Structure formats: structure tokens, C-alpha cells
Amino acid sequence: MRWENYTSLPEQYRNQRVFDGCGISGFINIDGSRVSGDKVIDMISILKERENGLGAGFAAYGIYPKYKDYYAFHFLFDTIAAKTNTLHYLGNNGTIIASEAIPTNTPTNIDNPPIIWRAFFDPKKSNNLEPDEIILKIVMEINANINNAFVMSSGKDMGVFKGNGWSHEIADFYMISGYNAYMWLAHSRFPTNTPGWWGGAHPFNLLNCSVIHNGEITSYGTNQRYLSSYGYKCTLFTDTEVIAYLFDLLCRKHKLPLSIATMALAPPLYDEIEKLDKKDQIILKSIRATYRSAMLNGPFSIVVGYSNPVPTMIGLTDRKKLRPLVAAISDDENTIYMSSEEASFKRLTSSNNNFSMKEIWHPKSGTATIAMLGKGLVRNGLEPSLMKLKSKYEGGLVNGNCA
């Protein structure tokens, strides 16, 4: 593991671009049963060709049932002063219900390990701002203006654990096996153009949305300018954070159904749109026109964890399928898996004889695979484009957060 660059990246590296060949893995239990992180550690660490020891992270949903009504902040601090300042700032904006160090396996010979802290927080009631909006402002303020402090995650009943090292090292460091969650996401990083740093590891989180990403977003500049007009500050010098903010903007603020939001991020080409019915064309063209600047360009495959309000796992690749994504469903149809490589699933089935996959499939490019807690596999990512559109807008836009 690398014991440096916890909360910020040194100036000289900031203008370099990041090319990734990362590994992503995740699963969701449909019945909401909580399982330890062992499975997701196996899934991600088998993809060792997809990491080079410069960053890994885990997102776990459902780990704080005791505090599930409060915002769980996960922090990285360089100094005690930063911790004091941040907690003081939090205290001014609401009530800190509990505040404690996140247990870690820090080796004893490290001079200045990061201070890894969590706080459960209840924001002050405000007449004109929703609680989520207040939290968003707090996260942006801490990341941008409080020195030596970094917010890893800020959702309810969930948390992100990340750092600079191999995935198995990060898992050991945070003792991931000890947490029980119904949805797990894991990422191993292969940055080839910038040094890894702790805050720059995935997953990227804002409120209840976590993103793990393999690839590069070449539209970063456009997306970043678009987001900044809505008050999102991109401070992490890497492309993935825009995806987390875009999901937050589209799904929470604009209340788009997930399927429309994913379509705005990876819309069909105009050639394809021209082949559809007039009615479909109007809808699709308006999506493209409205969210022109939210469109993600460049190769990517992402898995998104989103729990607002129903915990959901979303897999999405770019329209030309330039990065891999494989999905699987377990024999009892209770768990849905996604990963960069099929080897992740093989690893699970070979280490447990009583367990096998019912089906393994490759979702279509630019088509979201959506699995929801309680509802199961809502979309398998194989729908023909026309059908995919039809079911998407019927009943979707009205009901807000349905898929």
C-alpha cells in the first residue's frame, strides 16, 4: 500500500489524464439479506490483471442498520486539525449522532497513516432546502475548502472504503469481511498515467449513489462544465466523479427514472433513432437534446449502486462496447452479479460446490442492466432497442424513481 496523498493529489500531477483498465465487480441480494464482503473480495481479487496496486475500493449498502435514518459520512483526514475543523463544520450545520474512527488494520511501522473516520449526521431542518441538498452542499464545501479533509461517502446506511493499494490489501486494511451488506461494489484500479491517490480510488460516491468505472470519460470537460452550473464542484482530478454527480443530478434532482437517465448518459445514435416510430423519435431526440452535455463519451463500463429510495444496482457500457461487462444470476435467482470478467463468477462457483449460476450473459452495449431490491432483475440489458424504449417511458416519467 502507498502511505501518501490521502486527501489531495499534488499539483504537478493534476493536469495529466487518466487511462484506466480497471476491474469492476458487484452484486445485489434481491431479498435484502446481508452477506459479508468475502464474496466480493474474491470476485475482485481474481481480476488481478486488471489492477496494478494503485487503488482499490469497496462500497457496501446496508452496513449501518442501527443508524439507517442518518447520513453516514466516511472521511479521510491528513491531520487531527482537519478532523477537528470538519467535525466542527458539521456540528454547525446539524447534529452529529455518533462519531468514531473506522476500524482499520494499520501496520505499526507507518509514520503518518491517514485518519479514517465516520460520523452519523442529521442536518438542520431548512425550509427551502431538502436534507439531501444540504448534504450535497456540505460535501462540496469540505472537499473544496477544508484542507486535508476528504469525504469518501455520504449516503444513508452505506459506506465507501477505499485507498491506494491492491484490492486484497485494501480489503484487509478496512476488514471488509467484517461488514454485512445486501449490495456490494468493488473496484481495482489500473491507472497508467497518474499516480494513484487515496481519494482518487473508486468507488466515487455522492449521497446514495456510488460509481465504479472501467475506462475513461473523454467528455469530462463538457460534463464538468454542465455540472458546475448545478453547483457540483469537480475537485478530484479524475473522470469518474462526473458519473456519480450526473446520476445524482438526473435521478435525484430531475427525478428521471433510472432507465431514462441511463439512456441520457449513453443515448442511441441518431442513425438508430431514425429507424424508430415518429413518437419514439420525438422522445429520444428530446432526451438527447435536453441532456446533450450529460452524455458520456469515450470507452467505459460502469456499475452504479443507487438507493434512493429502493437499492438498485445498474450496469452500463458505452455504445460501442469498448469495455467489458458480464452479468449473472444465481441459481436461486436471489443474487445478481456483474463483473468485468466471467472469471469472477467462476471463482465463486469453484470455491463453493453447492452454488452455481443459473445464467451468465453479456448485456448489450449502451443498454442498462438494472437489478432492484425486492423486484429482482428489472432489465437484463438484452432488450431490442425498440422494445427497450417503449417500456421505458410508459409509466416511467410520472412515477419518478421507477425503472
Added chain:
Amino acid sequence: MLVNKNMIVEKTKQKIYEIGMDDMIEIDAAPNGNPIDYRNLNTQIHGAINENFTNIILNNVCGQRFIGAGLQGNIEITINGIPGNDLGIFMDGPIIKVNGNCEDQSGNTMNHGKMIIDGDGGDVIGLSSRGGKIYVKGDVGYRVGIHMKEYEDQFPTLIIGGTAKDFLGESMAGGKIIVLGLKILQDGTIIENPQPICGSELGTGIHRGAIFLRTDENIEDRLGVGAKIFELSEEDQKEIENDIKDFCETFNIPITTIDEKPFKVIKPISKRPFESNYCGYLV
């Protein structure tokens, strides 16, 4: 925890194979349940070949990349498990059989030999292959057969039992791709595949070789730049007859099933479709 750190840096090079028949050897790719590194696995394969074993069985393979990289000679490798990316890269002669699915880039720049995948293939199968045969029983992903090429007696053949996605045969420079559009269920029943035979941008940039699709779908609007649909001529029929027969025998498909749908052939629109893009001023 099931993960062992030895997995990351596997230093032990001890031989763990058991000797069966005279020329057959089994290699366990995950002794004690921990998958070994691909370098170690390939070292063991090379070791077995040096000891004149010609029939190598790899068990518990789990995502190891580059299996059979650059191997030459009369060798047969059977893989039980999921081989990783770049299976049989630069391979020149051996036969690889995979009992299950394979990942992306299988048959990368393959020169000679045969690869039989008894399952689905990932993306970019057979890229830049310049010889040999690749058979995939199930479906394949995107950009399959990109930049396949032929030269004199070097001729690659890629046969897919199921369906393909976008960019099939992109920038193809030779060889043949055959897509049958069947679905072989686990109990051996054969049905027509419900998925479309191929995605968009079919054969875009093709300048030699041919793609044979067994379909009655209208694929006109999926054609890429420089590609054109032709009816199956008698000459074409002869060209694919033996390949299909061999494929059907390999996967126990009754040959009569194939006749239920016609073939369409995708070939370059002219002898040199991109001439004007590059060196028009020279000719």
C-alpha cells in the same frame, strides 16, 4: 478469507501434475483452491511439452490470460473452466478445446491450429487471426473477427453457432466468418436463436474475405462502409460446405438443420473499396 496473497505473486514453480495415459497430463490451475498466476500456468504447460506430453488437460482454470501463447506443434489442450483474455494468442498449430465459455480476444493473431469453444465467446474473438480455425458453439460479442487476414495458403476460418453483435468482421482483410444463428440448449435441443443474427456496422471497412450469415432477416440497414450483400453462389456453397459439416460434427448438430434457412454473403463492394481514401493519386 478465501483469498490468499500467494495468488498475487505465485513463486512456487513445483510440478503438480499427475501422469495419466502415456502422452496425457493433467495440470491443476488452482491447487488448494487458489488459482495460480498465468505465467506459472504457461510455464507448467511448456514443461509438460518439453517432457513430450501432447495431450494436456487444464483443470479449474479461472481467468488466467494468455493460455497457450505462441505454442507450436501437434499438441491438444483441453481447458475445464474459464480461460482468460487472449486465449491461444499467436498460437501456431495446437488444438485448444474449452469446455465452457471463453473471455475476450480468444485466438488473437492466431497463425495455425484449431480452437473449439463449447460455449459462448466474449468480444473481439479471432482478431487479426491469419490462419487456423475457431469454432464457437454459442453467441459472441462485439467486433468479432476484426482484421482477419489471408495470404497464399494461410486462411483463417471462424464459425459461430449462435449470433454476433456489432462490428462483425470489421476491417476484414481475408478469411471467412460463418454465423449460423442457432441456439443449442443444454439438453442438446437445437432451436433458432431469438437474438438478431448480427448487430449494426456489419463488415465495416471490409476489403477482402467473406462473411456468411444464415438468416432471412433484412440486414441491408446494418451494413457497414464498403460491405455489400450477395446471394450465395454455387462457388460459395462449395467453399463453406466442408467447414459447416465439420462444425456440425463437432457439436452434434444435424446437418439438415442448417438447410432450414438461406445464407447471405457479405463481401467487399469492389476489389479495392477504399482505394480513393489512401492512394488514389498513385493509380
